[in-house]
Amino acid sequence: MKFVNLDVAKDYDLLVQLIKDEQPDSIVHFAEQRAAPYSMKGSKQKRYTIENNVAGNNNLCCAVVDAEVDAHIVHLGTMGVYGYGTSGGEIPEGYIDVILPGGRESNILHPAYPGSVYHATKCLDALLYQFYNKNDEIRVTDLHQGVVWGTNTPQTIKDERLINRFDYDGDYGTVLNRFLMQGAMGVPLTVYGTGGQTRAFIHISDTARCIEIAINNPPKKGDRVEIFNQIAETRRVRDIAKLVAEQTGAEVNMLPNPRQEAAENELDVSNEKFCNLGLDPITLDERLFDEVQEVVKKYADRCDPTKILPASFWNKKRAEECADLEKVEVEIKKT
Amino acid sequence: MKFVNLDVAKDYDLLVQLIKDEQPDSIVHFAEQRAAPYSMKGSKQKRYTIENNVAGNNNLCCAVVDAEVDAHIVHLGTMGVYGYGTSGGEIPEGYIDVILPGGRESNILHPAYPGSVYHATKCLDALLYQFYNKNDEIRVTDLHQGVVWGTNTPQTIKDERLINRFDYDGDYGTVLNRFLMQGAMGVPLTVYGTGGQTRAFIHISDTARCIEIAINNPPKKGDRVEIFNQIAETRRVRDIAKLVAEQTGAEVNMLPNPRQEAAENELDVSNEKFCNLGLDPITLDERLFDEVQEVVKKYADRCDPTKILPASFWNKKRAEECADLEKVEVEIKKT
Numbered sequence: 120m121k122f123v124n125l126d127v128a129k130d131y132d133l134l135v136q137l138i139k140d141e142q143p144d145s146i147v148h149f150a151e152q153r154a155a156p157y158s159m160k161g162s163k164q165k166r167y168t169i170e171n172n173v174a175g176n177n178n179l180c181c182a183v184v185d186a187e188v189d190a191h192i193v194h195l196g197t198m199g200v201y202g203y204g205t206s207g208g209e210i211p212e213g214y215i216d217v218i219l220p221g222g223r224e225s226n227i228l229h230p231a232y233p234g235s236v237y238h239a240t241k242c243l244d245a246l247l248y249q250f251y252n253k254n255d256e257i258r259v260t261d262l263h264q265g266v267v268w269g270t271n272t273p274q275t276i277k278d279e280r281l282i283n284r285f286d287y288d289g290d291y292g293t294v295l296n297r298f299l300m301q302g303a304m305g306v307p308l309t310v311y312g313t314g315g316q317t318r319a320f321i322h323i324s325d326t327a328r329c330i331e332i333a334i335n336n337p338p339k340k341g342d343r344v345e346i347f348n349q350i351a352e353t354r355r356v357r358d359i360a361k362l363v364a365e366q367t368g369a370e371v372n373m374l375p376n377p378r379q380e381a382a383e384n385e386l387d388v389s390n391e392k393f394c395n396l397g398l399d400p401i402t403l404d405e406r407l408f409d410e411v412q413e414v415v416k417k418y419a420d421r422c423d424p425t426k427i428l429p430a431s432f433w434n435k436k437r438a439e440e441c442a443d444l445e446k447v448e449v450e451i452k453k454t
Numbered sequence: 455m456k457f458v459n460l461d462v463a464k465d466y467d468l469l470v471q472l473i474k475d476e477q478p479d480s481i482v483h484f485a486e487q488r489a490a491p492y493s494m495k496g497s498k499q500k501r502y503t504i505e506n507n508v509a510g511n512n513n514l515c516c517a518v519v520d521a522e523v524d525a526h527i528v529h530l531g532t533m534g535v536y537g538y539g540t541s542g543g544e545i546p547e548g549y550i551d552v553i554l555p556g557g558r559e560s561n562i563l564h565p566a567y568p569g570s571v572y573h574a575t576k577c578l579d580a581l582l583y584q585f586y587n588k589n590d591e592i593r594v595t596d597l598h599q600g601v602v603w604g605t606n607t608p609q610t611i612k613d614e615r616l617i618n619r620f621d622y623d624g625d626y627g628t629v630l631n632r633f634l635m636q637g638a639m640g641v642p643l644t645v646y647g648t649g650g651q652t653r654a655f656i657h658i659s660d661t662a663r664c665i666e667i668a669i670n671n672p673p674k675k676g677d678r679v680e681i682f683n684q685i686a687e688t689r690r691v692r693d694i695a696k697l698v699a700e701q702t703g704a705e706v707n708m709l710p711n712p713r714q715e716a717a718e719n720e721l722d723v724s725n726e727k728f729c730n731l732g733l734d735p736i737t738l739d740e741r742l743f744d745e746v747q748e749v750v751k752k753y754a755d756r757c758d759p760t761k762i763l764p765a766s767f768w769n770k771k772r773a774e775e776c777a778d779l780e781k782v783e784v785e786i787k788k789t
Contacts, residue, residue, distance in 0.1 A: 131497070131501065135497075162466070162470075162516040162517070162519070162520050165512065165516050166466065166509070166512060166513060166516060169508060169509065169512040169582075170505070170508075170509050170512075173504060173505075173508050173578070174501070174504065174505050174509075177500065177501060177504040177505075178501060181497040181500050181501060182497070184497070184769075185497050187770075207554075207556075207558050208554060208555055208556045208558055209555075211555075215554065215555070216554075216555055217552040217553065217554060218552065218553040219542075219543060219550065219551075219552060220543055220544075220546075220550070220551055221542075221543045223542050223543055227565045228565060228566075230562045230563060230565075231563075231581055231584075232584075233581070233585050235589075236585070239581060239582060239585045242581050243508070243578045243581060243582075246566055246568070246574060246577050246578060246581070247504075247574060247578075249566075249567075250568050250571070250574045253714070254570075254714050254768055254769055255769050255770075379588070379589050433589055434519075434589055434590050435522075435590075
């Protein structure tokens, strides 16, 4: 595998040249600031997330057009573009049937309800894809991914150097991995608010498999942007906390919610497209928890317990409600 | 009137300080690259338009939050966010009633169908407003403006130094002003394609009046983003060309269309909100043409006829269809 180090948001000419040189069939676009809490820490992070993600994505679209290479862009989006709890029905894959005034039937891009600046950039990306697809017939697949958990795929487990990073902190740690790490370290699981948030989940092996499926099933020239919901199942956060607590004996620590979001939401999501293309999704399986816990125990000495509590607050009101959090001490049990 | 020269897309700290110092009730946000043809000239212009407009708009939202000033943002949007010819019914003001699967009634932001990178930035702006409004309760009015024509308002006509710039070129000249200028200069009117594009128009006096009305009718704290259609009427481009040709004796030159757009479209737009707030819109009035033509004649010596033809082509196919345009010579008749 070849590696080229360039900043997609800045090194435009190098990007065009790379695409011309490589003549890729597919471009998997992960080059974005990827964390909602990071994007909400303050104006510096909000601005970086917008500027990096939107400029990078626009550069990629422009570069594919400029390079005159009919490469299929596979983009990592998020389930968060749909919003949570606003729909009241099953969330379809990208597009939704609507009846407009006068009884006109239409099929439109699902309305965007982002819950953070990070999620907003994925909505902006989606609009740019719609535009470049219409104007230049670029071929795009947008993957609306759920919360990823797990550490290894069948490939990465073959060599320690291939292991993915494991984020457990308040900014980058996704919820289930965070709980698993907290459980393994013997610190209380940090549930925000009532834990009534329902989210979509997918194991990291299936993430990799979905990208493979997307690459092998590109839209045809002139087709609209393809959108898949890249999820295995939906679960409520407090139920996951309970599951991990039972497995590990950890306590559950209910914290005030640092995020501006509904306390409780239902979530019903279609993932038919990937299933029809051969995905047999891994659902939350306690046996897989063991693997994550092994990884966590192996690297326990690297854990900084001061990074576990939320350190990003969506707005002034949420920050005030969380003002006492700093006083909570997290101590790691000796194992 | 005080003037401060700063780049909203870059000088973030200065912007926050300015808002803190001034404690404005309203901020009228015009600080964006404003031309669709310019935004489509090439990747350099596409990238600049995205980076400048989106970063600037995000900076303004962040700055209002950071400065802790409850300023009402009045933003210049465009009718182009709705797309042309996709709706099949009256375009409402910003939000549209829909029936979702299962008979669920909803009122959503009108789907975005931008026709250029410039128009796309206005759609991205709209999504950022939705987000910051939800997260931080910022107060925003987005003005979806039609094509502006005319040169003077009752205020600017009082002193020559207040006269607005007058763009007649292929990149910045909006269609009716371009025709009026071409008519006054005695060069053929440049109609793109069949001229079947229907667009919304507004006189520059009403633009100023609408901004005043918007400022005087701000949304309340916690209200959703207010959206007005800032238009007086809709007209078909070839009908406008005919009107100007009859007035001025100019010929009409049908050119291949440099834009990726439908050759013909209908357009039915609501402008009830402004009318209910006291706007009595000026419609296309040949008497007002005289004023523009006087301005044009006065500054005729500044006109560069090589700038009149389109110099921006939406995609490769449109560029190829327009390949012979360079050979067309535009000569100014001696008057």
